[in-house]
Amino acid sequence: MDRISKIFAATSIALSIFAASFFAKATDMLSIKSDLKRGQAVAAQVCVSCHAIDAKSLSEVYPSLAGQHADYLYQQLKDFQLQPGAQEPQRNNKIMEAMVAILSDQDMRDVVDYYASQKEQRGLAHHDNPNSSILGEKIFRGGISQKGVPACVACHGPDGGGMPSQYPRLRGQNSAYTQAQLIAFRDETRVNNVAMQVIASRLSDDEIMALADYIADLR
Numbered sequence: 042m043d044r045i046s047k048i049f050a051a052t053s054i055a056l057s058i059f060a061a062s063f064f065a066k067a068t069d070m071l072s073i074k075s076d077l078k079r080g081q082a083v084a085a086q087v088c089v090s091c092h093a094i095d096a097k098s099l100s101e102v103y104p105s106l107a108g109q110h111a112d113y114l115y116q117q118l119k120d121f122q123l124q125p126g127a128q129e130p131q132r133n134n135k136i137m138e139a140m141v142a143i144l145s146d147q148d149m150r151d152v153v154d155y156y157a158s159q160k161e162q163r164g165l166a167h168h169d170n171p172n173s174s175i176l177g178e179k180i181f182r183g184g185i186s187q188k189g190v191p192a193c194v195a196c197h198g199p200d201g202g203g204m205p206s207q208y209p210r211l212r213g214q215n216s217a218y219t220q221a222q223l224i225a226f227r228d229e230t231r232v233n234n235v236a237m238q239v240i241a242s243r244l245s246d247d248e249i250m251a252l253a254d255y256i257a258d259l260r
């Protein structure tokens with residue numbers, strides 16, 4: 042374990058003990074089952090420092106979770122976990138791997154339902170290049186036929202809203218995060234979707250940047 046992982050592991054244990062007693066009390070007090078309330082408690086205790094409580098992430102490197110499809114978010118949490126027999130998790134991210142290690146399945150369900158119920162936000166974008174969004178829109182809507190890149194709208198929908206449980210919403214996502222994911226699919230550090238790995242392998246850095254900027258501005 043490197044130093045960062047150790048710090049996270051230690052923080053995680055402390056958080057989980059604290060969170061466990063907090064949840065027990067909260068449930069006692071309410072004595073009713075309210076999953077969204079419980080989900081909000083998990084968010085407030087564990088996720089808040091990066092994803093915020095209203096899911097408006099605090100930095101553009103952290104994805105905005107607000108309004109994202111709950112089933113998709115749940116699957117991603119599973120994909121950050123190292124599964125028995127596997128060398129690496131399907132999504133390689135030390136921070137999120139440490140986070141999911143302390144969550145029960147019920148915690149995951151509740152917290153994703155909570156975040157999915159939050160209001161979507163407009164994403165944070167770079168706009169280093171003024172023409173970037175024009176190129177991004179072209180690829181998003183029409184793909185790049187010479188390179189065999191399909192239009193993103195084919196799966197993620199004309200407004201980038203995706204489709205629950207199949208295709209994630211891209212609209213309004215922070216551009217640095219989208220950029221990092223397309224690079225992760227290309228570099229095979231995110232291997233949870235073959236179609237996305239093939240698509241990303243055909244995109245240049247400039248095309249990825251352009252798509253990420255366009256997507257952040259989509260509403």
Ligand code: HEC
Pocket residue numbers: 083084087088089090091092102103104106109114115117118132133134136137140144152153209221222
């Ligand atoms: C220390 C910062 C940090 C904390 C705390 C944190 N996350 Fe994350 N989260 C990240 C980063 C960074 C990523 C992007 C990972 C990547 O590049 O694959 C991420 C990605 C995710 C994703 C994937 C989103 C997508 O669109 O695919 C989900 C879901 C998620 N986090 C949920 C949570 C939940 C739920 C909690 C609390 C239990 C949490 N995170 C706590 C930093 C954090």
Ligand code: HEC
Pocket residue numbers: 104116180181190191192193194195196197207208209210211219222223233234236237240252
């Ligand atoms: C054949 C269907 C399909 C097409 C076409 C497609 N995608 Fe995807 N995309 C998916 C699926 C399915 C996922 C979810 C993968 C998973 O479960 O992690 C995804 C995930 C993503 C993600 C990660 C979202 C997140 O929150 O982490 C990004 C970014 C993305 N796609 C961008 C694009 C872009 C840009 C294009 C067009 C160049 C595109 N996709 C075209 C199916 C598609």
